[in-house]
Amino acid sequence: MNQYEGTRKKSPRRPHAEDGTFTPDYAGETKRLRSMRLTDTAWELLAEIAEKNHITRTEVIELFARGEDLY
Numbered sequence: 001m002n003q004y005e006g007t008r009k010k011s012p013r014r015p016h017a018e019d020g021t022f023t024p025d026y027a028g029e030t031k032r033l034r035s036m037r038l039t040d041t042a043w044e045l046l047a048e049i050a051e052k053n054h055i056t057r058t059e060v061i062e063l064f065a066r067g068e069d070l071y
Contacts, residue, residue, distance in 0.1 A: 031062075 038046070046057040052071045053060065063070060 026062075031058075 043057075046060050049060050049070055050057045055063075060070060
């Protein structure tokens with residue numbers, strides 16, 4: 001599996017403003033670049049959850065942290 005495979009698919013739920021920019025997902029709260037270490041198993045499981053929910057791995061983590069339900 002390619003390490004960048006998860007970046008090929010973009011989340012279909014991200015709305016765009018009229019000027020073409022993304023509208024914020026969380027009431028104007030902007031996302032910042034973070035870093036974390038994960039095992040290969042955790043990375044693959046995040047990919048599976050993301051695929052089932054049609055979102056990215058980072059969005060899986062965001063929704064989990066916010067207490068949202070995922071498949």
